[in-house]
Amino acid sequence: MFFRAYERKKFLIVDDFDSFVISLKQMLRSMGASDVHSARNGDEAIEACLSRHHDVVFCDYNMGDRKNGQQVLEELRHRKLLRHTDIFCMISAEASSDMVFGALEYSPDAYITKPITRALLANRMDKLIELKDSVLDINKAIDLEDYSKAISLCAKHLRIGSKFKVWLYKTQANLFYMVGDYQHAKKIYNDILKGRDIDWARLGLARVLLAEGNAAEAEAEFEFLLQKNPQLVEAYDLKAEAHRQQKQYKLAQQSLMAATAISPMALTRQRKLAELSVDIGDLEQAMSAYKQAVKLSDKSCLENSDTYLQYAQVIADVTTKKAMETPDDPNLQRDTDLMLKEASQALDRTRRRYAHDPGVVMRAHMAEARNCQVAGKEHRASDALEKAQAVVEKATANPEATLDPIVLLDMAQSLFDIGRNEEGDALLKRLAETNADNPAVLQKINELIEEPVSMKEKLIARERNKNGIQAYEQNRFAEAISYFEEAIAITPLQVGLNLNFIQALVKMASEKPLDKRLVEAGRSSLQALSRIDASDKQYKRFIHLQERFNKVTSSGASA
Amino acid sequence: MSNQGQPIDFAFVMASSVHDMKNSLSLLLHSIDELAVLLPDIDANHPASHRISTLQYEASRVNNDLVQLLTLYKLENSVAGITLDEHDLDDFLLEQLARYEPLFQSRGVDCQIQCEEGLAAVFDRDLVSGIINNVLANAIRYCKQTIVVSARVPDAADDAGYGLLITIADDGTGFPGEMLDAADEFHLSSDFRSGSTHLGLYFADRIAKLHSGHSLTGKVRLSNGQVGASSSGAVFELLLP
Numbered sequence: 163m164f165f166r167a168y169e170r171k172k173f174l175i176v177d178d179f180d181s182f183v184i185s186l187k188q189m190l191r192s193m194g195a196s197d198v199h200s201a202r203n204g205d206e207a208i209e210a211c212l213s214r215h216h217d218v219v220f221c222d223y224n225m226g227d228r229k230n231g232q233q234v235l236e237e238l239r240h241r242k243l244l245r246h247t248d249i250f251c252m253i254s255a256e257a258s259s260d261m262v263f264g265a266l267e268y269s270p271d272a273y274i275t276k277p278i279t280r281a282l283l284a285n286r287m288d289k290l291i292e293l294k295d296s297v298l299d300i301n302k303a304i305d306l307e308d309y310s311k312a313i314s315l316c317a318k319h320l321r322i323g324s325k326f327k328v329w330l331y332k333t334q335a336n337l338f339y340m341v342g343d344y345q346h347a348k349k350i351y352n353d354i355l356k357g358r359d360i361d362w363a364r365l366g367l368a369r370v371l372l373a374e375g376n377a378a379e380a381e382a383e384f385e386f387l388l389q390k391n392p393q394l395v396e397a398y399d400l401k402a403e404a405h406r407q408q409k410q411y412k413l414a415q416q417s418l419m420a421a422t423a424i425s426p427m428a429l430t431r432q433r434k435l436a437e438l439s440v441d442i443g444d445l446e447q448a449m450s451a452y453k454q455a456v457k458l459s460d461k462s463c464l465e466n467s468d469t470y471l472q473y474a475q476v477i478a479d480v481t482t483k484k485a486m487e488t489p490d491d492p493n494l495q496r497d498t499d500l501m502l503k504e505a506s507q508a509l510d511r512t513r514r515r516y517a518h519d520p521g522v523v524m525r526a527h528m529a530e531a532r533n534c535q536v537a538g539k540e541h542r543a544s545d546a547l548e549k550a551q552a553v554v555e556k557a558t559a560n561p562e563a564t565l566d567p568i569v570l571l572d573m574a575q576s577l578f579d580i581g582r583n584e585e586g587d588a589l590l591k592r593l594a595e596t597n598a599d600n601p602a603v604l605q606k607i608n609e610l611i612e613e614p615v616s617m618k619e620k621l622i623a624r625e626r627n628k629n630g631i632q633a634y635e636q637n638r639f640a641e642a643i644s645y646f647e648e649a650i651a652i653t654p655l656q657v658g659l660n661l662n663f664i665q666a667l668v669k670m671a672s673e674k675p676l677d678k679r680l681v682e683a684g685r686s687s688l689q690a691l692s693r694i695d696a697s698d699k700q701y702k703r704f705i706h707l708q709e710r711f712n713k714v715t716s717s718g719a720s721a
Numbered sequence: 722m723s724n725q726g727q728p729i730d731f732a733f734v735m736a737s738s739v740h741d742m743k744n745s746l747s748l749l750l751h752s753i754d755e756l757a758v759l760l761p762d763i764d765a766n767h768p769a770s771h772r773i774s775t776l777q778y779e780a781s782r783v784n785n786d787l788v789q790l791l792t793l794y795k796l797e798n799s800v801a802g803i804t805l806d807e808h809d810l811d812d813f814l815l816e817q818l819a820r821y822e823p824l825f826q827s828r829g830v831d832c833q834i835q836c837e838e839g840l841a842a843v844f845d846r847d848l849v850s851g852i853i854n855n856v857l858a859n860a861i862r863y864c865k866q867t868i869v870v871s872a873r874v875p876d877a878a879d880d881a882g883y884g885l886l887i888t889i890a891d892d893g894t895g896f897p898g899e900m901l902d903a904a905d906e907f908h909l910s911s912d913f914r915s916g917s918t919h920l921g922l923y924f925a926d927r928i929a930k931l932h933s934g935h936s937l938t939g940k941v942r943l944s945n946g947q948v949g950a951s952s953s954g955a956v957f958e959l960l961l962p
Contacts, residue, residue: 179744185751224740255743256736256791261804275847277747277784280754281822285815328807358843359934361805391802 167291168194172215175200176207176234177222177253182276186220189280193287204229204237205461211243218287219244220274223254230427231270232262237463239267246301249290253278262396263362266304266336293326300333313337335366344370361387361394369400377407395425402434411442412635422451429458433469440476441658443628445483448476456508467522470512474529477505481536482621502537506530521569524553528576535580543580550576567593567603574610581616605693609655623652627659630666639670647683657700660687664707671714681715732798739791746787749780754823774827781824781858788851789924796927803845803931810840810872810885817853818870824861835871842872842885844932844961849887852925856889856957859921864891867949880960882937887959895945895953929959937962 173195175183183200190198199216201207203225210216219238223231231252238244252270262269271290274283294301297319303312316334324330331350338347351367354360368383384401387394398421405414418435425431432455439448452473459465481498488494509526516522527550534543550573557565570593577586590607597603630645646663653659667676667684676684688711694704753776760769795801814834818825825832853870860868868891875886900922922941929939939961948954 181748182744185748188755189751255740256788276743277750277780279750279820279823281819282816285819289812358807359805360807360843389802391804392799393801394804 169196171195171217173198174207174210174216174219176219178202178225186278189283192280193284204234207234208237211238216248218249220251220253223252233427235270236268240463246304247294247298249294266333293329296324296326297329309337309341332362339370344374365397372400372404377404380404393424395421399431411438414438415442415444426454427458429455429462429464432458442631443624445476445480449480452476467512467516470508471525471529473508474505474533477501478533478536479621482618486618498537502533505533520553520557521565524550524569525572527553528573532576532579567597567600571606571610579616619652623649627662630662634666639666642666643670650687655690657691657694660691661700661703661707663687664711668707668710668714676715684711735791735794739787742787746780746784753777753780757823757827770827774824777824777827778861781821785855785858789920792848792851793924803848805843805845807841807843808846810842811836811838813846814870814872817850817857820854821857821861828861829866830861830864830868831866832868832870835869837873840872842961848928848931852928852959855921855924860889860891863893863955865893865951867892869948875960882935883960883962885961888956890948890954890956892949892951892954895955896943901943925959929961932961934962
């Protein structure tokens with residue numbers, strides 16, 4: 163045992179069970195450790211690591227409804243409070259259900275299962291310290307984000323021979339992935355998998371396939387892994403991405419739901435689930451995922467204002483939808499009030515957390531106005547609107563704190579949302595004057611003037627879009643096309659909608675030539691899409707669909 | 722008693738109870754270790770030493786049963802699976818023995834590892850460790866003084882194709898005849914006279930079978946044979962593809 167190695171190291175134990183902390187402390191002391199601190203939960207652990215650096219962190223995975231061990235690790239890495247040269251051991255009562263072994267950044271150095279005896283601990287720690295000493299140069303390079311150097315150091319260690327071959331291959335493959343050298347990453351994984359079935363290599367390989375755009379192949383690998391181990395959260399996350407790339411949004415949503423069922427505490431995962439649910443029009447699921455995301459944002463380094471604002475938006479949408487669909491529900495008023503309360507609390511928190519950012523504060527007031535309006539609280543809506551306008555005036559009066567025109571465009575949109583079209587028009591006019599030299603802003607202004615639809619109409623359009631997607635997925639293309647057309651009649655400039663329409667047209671054209679009216683409708687849709695910017699995330703899809711549409715319509719004409 | 726209202730979420734009850742019990746066991750085992758250190762000079766025949774050894778043994782058994790219970794529950798409900806990685810055998814076996822270090826000392830058991838350096842194999846570490854822990858606990862109970870744990874690539878013709886053979890043998894009086902007779906079929910009998918023995922073997926068999934590859938599945942074998950001074954010690958074998 164390396165008694166001296168323990169003496170010099172700073173230890174931190176994170177566990178909500180005091181007696182366990184005491185007994186682990188005693189064990190470490192008997193092994194030579196002299197500097198052992200402890201924390202009772204994740205937040206205390208972050209505090210402890212902010213106030214000083216620790217070489218070794220032992221962290222319990224399950225700490226009740228507080229942050230779990232995986233979240234603590236992720237936050238420590240995100241805030242650069244834990245170096246790769248340090249040791250992070252995940253402690254759990256049972257074989258961990260949230261095991262991470264794909265991502266270099268977020269994999270603990272070891273999983274230790276309770277009960278822990280001194281002999282077991284000494285055995286594990288000795289080995290870990292030996293490993294970390296042996297690959298110190300590589301981890302130092304990783305900490306400096308000098309990945310090329312880390313890659314060549316891995317190669318050097320492998321060349322001169324090392325006891326830690328597996329670690330070296332795993333790390334090198336991960337580094338190749340991180341720098342985008344997929345060929346080399348793939349070669350390592352394939353070599354490892356020759357004749358043997360090793361999960362981390364299979365997961366790694368699938369991750370590379372996904373990054374290369376081979377979503378279908380990657381999906382099959384994730385399926386295979388999940389068949390053997392249905393608890394592999396990482397594989398669900400990646401499988402969702404594979405589905406998303408193949409435009410199988412419903413399946414992507416299901417995969418993320420499986421992941422959140424196993425491990426509900428990850429903020430980014432909940433946020434992804436919420437966004438995806440909005441995209442496919444599943445407002446209820448979106449609302450519950452945002453609710454969880456808002457809860458998890460508290461004291462998280464990954465908090466952002468969008469989560470709160472989008473939560474309020476989804477609540478407004480659900481409220482409007484309920485009022486439209488079930489106006490006679492005796493609980494409608496109660497449900498509406500409850501949802502408004504939720505939204506107001508989230509927005510209140512947003513204004514407090516982002517008090518320094520007038521753009522966010524204004525958006526939160528506008529959101530409040532909209533949510534009050536749809537809940538039938540006209541007075542409160544007016545109050546909120548005045549507050550939003552006051553923020554704008556104050557910011558306009560102070561030339562150094564000018565508001566981003568995008569924020570003001572949002573405000574105009576919100577004004578249309580709640581039916582205050584005149585005020586919206588006035589604001590757009592002012593904006594057009596002050597941004598005469600900004601073509602991007604002018605274009606947005608034009609779009610808003612052309613399409614000043616109310617929320618209710620937008621919601622109907624979205625519902626039709628959703629019906630269209632469903633019909634499309636069940637190969638009922640004619641039906642899908644008529645749903646999309648209905649939606650386009652309400653929101654003619656909506657990018658995703660127009661793209662869906664074109665896609666359905668292309669698909670139908672592969673069965674029989676399109677009639678003249680549909681070809682014309684397709685062309686005007688492409689016309690509406692032509693203003694899409696090359697930086698838009700839908701741009702590639704647009705170019706691709708445009709090509710296919712032109713191809714099928716020209717060949718259809720000659721047939 | 723009728724169960725009105727919501728049915729309880731048994732998975733949750735199980736997980737939180739096990740979490741709690743594991744914490745307690747950690748403390749229990751640690752306190753016993755401390756106690757053993759506080760009484761350093763008494764010899765192995767002293768009654769206190771004997772009691773400490775009993776405490777250690779029983780606490781280990783409770784832990785093994787908990788692991789079994791939870792693993793079988795999860796397998797049965799398809800919420801657990803198998804995680805395959807390559808492991809160094811010497812390292813793996815040393816770790817399993819480390820859990821029992823205090824018990825070997827208090828009972829005066831000599832536990833040897835026979836393993837070729839650098840031998841590695843692919844298996845689920847947690848699951849196989851559950852098997853080894855169980856068998857070791859039994860070996861500690863029934864051995865005279867020696868336990869031999871070995872790992873190698875099997876060489877018998879019958880075992881062709883298998884990649885790993887782990888053997889745990891003790892110099893006790895061996896497995897009783899009826900256990901050897903029933904050893905081809907490890908099913909859960911309603912006869913629980915022999916305590917957790919059957920459940921343990923059922924568990925081992927189940928885990929072994931989860932490991933498959935090269936068109937073979939893992940298996941468990943029991944026999945009696947020459948171990949140390951005993952001519953018919955218990956020999957447990959785990960074969961993995």
